[in-house]
Amino acid sequence: MSNSTAQVLMKKGKRGAAAYIHADCASGSPQHLGPLLDVLLNPSKAIDEWETIDWCRWLLAGGRTPDEFAAVVRSYDKHDKCGLVWIPRVVAYRCRTCGISPCMSICRDCFHRGDHSNHDFNMFLSQAGGACDCGDNSVMKEDGFCSNHGNKCPRTGAAPAELMCVAEAMMPRLILRLLQHFRENSWGPQTTSDSYRIAVQECEGYVQMLMEFNNMGDLMRSAMTKALINPQMYRNLVEPPFPDTEYGRYMAESNKMYEKAIESFPAPEPPDEYRHLAALAPRLMHHTLLDEFIFWTFKYEFPQNVVCFLLNMLPDQDYKEHLTRTFVLHYARIPLVLEQAADPDTLSNRVVHMSVQLFSNEALALRCVQQLQLLHVMVLSLRLMMGRILVPSTLHHAHRHRVIDCTKRLMKEHCYWPLVSDFNNVLSHKSVALLFLQDDALVDMWFEFLSMLQGMNVNVRETGGHIEFEPSSYYAAFSCELEAAAYPMWSVLSHLCEPAHAPLARRMVAAALARLQDWLHAANLTQPHVHRTEAMHASFHFPLHRYLAAFLCAGVRCMGLRAAELLPSQELLALLAVHPLRVQITRQADATLTSATL
Known part of the structure; x- marks a missing residue:
């Protein structure tokens, strides 16, 4: 079928041509859809062209x-899961009584249709x-489901085989x-970030069309996800x-652009012992449309419309599995994308919008x-990110110990x-937290990261004059320790409750002591006595x-350990007490000075 024949078919009008194509696809071996799409989806045309x-x-x-087609497809929707996706600054609900995961959330309609009376919700x-x-x-208890979802909704019959034949053929x-x-x-x-933003705006209408198709329910969602996760289909479409x-010459040029984008995309530099991990490989490998889709999502800094499109298909379990694995394989690139972003705060929210669902x-x-x-990838990514902003410690003039520079943009804009957030999310699962604690190399890697926070943002007492403006780095330091050190600690401790x-x-006590001795x-x-200027x-x-x-306290209180078995020598304890005591003395001195001034 030539272009001229496609033009003849288009002269039948949209409805007439569609009926002809449907009959062709229903026969099992469509001959005319491909050439027609070559004309309609010609890359030389603007992607957002309304007529297309x-x-x-x-x-x-x-x-x-x-509209008639959408209504028919929706009539066969199983309604197993809601999956409604919302953007930032939308009201939602979280029910701790019904939630299995602490990140569980439900939309307003599902909350009001369900029975959450006397539940702990917000x-x-x-x-x-x-x-x-x-x-x-897998995320919430079934008795918390609303009347429209899960086992509470009525089952529908099987859809006619030919209903989705055009959709399945067109979707790739x-x-x-x-x-x-x-x-x-x-x-x-x-x-740049601006050129990426413009490119995303140019395809807004096209992405909205795909979202409309997805919102038709299970049948259309299945047609889309099959196209996205089929390796053979990807090879047929994009490989020489x-x-x-x-069109062939265009695809050859398109393939070169793709290869250049892959080569130019920043890659992590992990330690030699972890270079074999697929998620830390220097070059990304893509085997499905979804794999490449995720790559462009990272490359274009997680555009909102694309993120929503990808999340809209999560009710399909096979798709969710594939999306999560692909996301993990790209995960180590997140720090590099964040560091280069013009607006890391917005980008951070969009990353978490996706990752928290997975x-x-x-x-x-x-x-x-x-x-x-995944845990190794997360900890290494965080460690590599923070490792780029280390400076010699000024505590005791300890230049052999390097700490995070809290004045850097990465810290002040919370790029980490x-x-x-993802690390805390996965540690909220008991099975994952226990695996983390059982892996000596992983625990050691985590304490190596914690050492970067140990003694950071040194404050120097000023006694000779008034300081007009305090530096803002103290806020970045406290936020980082709370989010990156304290939250994971409490997540893990919440699972340790029996002998x-x-x-x-x-x-964990042994690992902390070993790392503390290295730090000292x-x-x-x-010696526990320090020079007055150091004080x-x-x-x-x-x-x-x-x-x-x-961990010492939890071990003694909940797990039957004896403190005498865990505590180090008195000499080491005395050294370890120096800095906590100095913090208390500093606070007391500040309070006394403030009182005297008033």
Whole structure:
């Protein structure tokens, strides 16, 4: 079928051409849809062209009007899960009584249709956006489902086989057209956050069309996800050899743009012992449309419309599994994307908007930990990110110990927040937290990261004059220790509540002591008495001390351990007490000075 024949078919009108194409697809071996799509989805045309989008709606309907087709498809929706996706600053609900995961959230309609009377719930304004978990028994209890979702809703009959034949045939090409648009705008001397934003705006109408298709329910969602996660379909669409036609030459050039984007995308630099991990490989490998889709999502700094489109299909379990694995394989690039972003705060919210939906499922998170070493990837990503802003410590002039520079943009703009938020999310699952504690290399890597916070943001007491403005770095320091050190500690401790966990608490106490001894050696602190000038320097940040105290206390209180078995020598205890005591003295001196001034 030539272009001229396609033009003849288009002269039948949208409804007539759609009915003809539907009959062709229902035969089992469509001959005419591909050439027609070559004309409609020609990459030389603007992707947001209204006429093209309208043609796609009519073709999908197969002879019905688009509204009639959508109604028919929705009538076969199983309503197992809600999956409604919302953007930031939308009101949602969280029910702790019904939730299995602490990140569980449901939309307003599902909350009011369910029975949450006398439950422990709260209404909140979503900071990062979210997706409704109603109907998902891996995230919330079934008795909390609303009347429209889960086992409470009526079952529908099977849909006619030919109903979705055009949709299943069209969907790979529709998704490919969006990837072609991303490829075209990914390379050049002027590619910046602004150029990415413009490229995303140019495809807004096209993405909205795909969202409308997705919102038709299970049948259409299944057609889309099959196209996205099928490796053979991806190879057929994008891999050479390409035919010697105008479209073939375009695809050859498009492939070069894709290769340049892959090569130019920043890669992590992990330690040699972890270079074998797939998620830390220097070059990304893509095998499905979804794999490449996730790459462009990262490359274009998580555009809101694309994130919502990807999340809208999460009720499909196979898709969710594939999306989560693909996300993990790209995960180590998140710090590099955040560091280069013009607006890291907005980007952070969009990253978490996606990741919180993926890591809230305990079984799925556990599989990622076991098969893709998710915990190692998370801790290494955080450590590598913070490792780029280390400076020599000024506490005791301990230049051999390096700490985070709290004046850097990475700290002041909380660029690390998505990483620690995800880490806390996965540690909320008991099975994952226990695996974390059982891995000596992982625990040691975590304490190496905590050492970067130990003694950071040193304060120097000023006695000779008034300080007009306090530096703002203190806020960045306290926020970082709270979010990146204290929250994970309490998440892990919440799972250690019985004598069987005693070896895990003992391991954490031993790891904290070993790292503290290294820190004391680097700080050249060999006696509990310090010079008066050194006493004028104080830090409020000692996460290694906090971990030692917290796991020691939990081990003795809940797990049957004896303090005498865990505590180090009196000499070492005296050295460890120096800085906590100095913090107390500093606070008391400040209070006394303030009182005297008043």
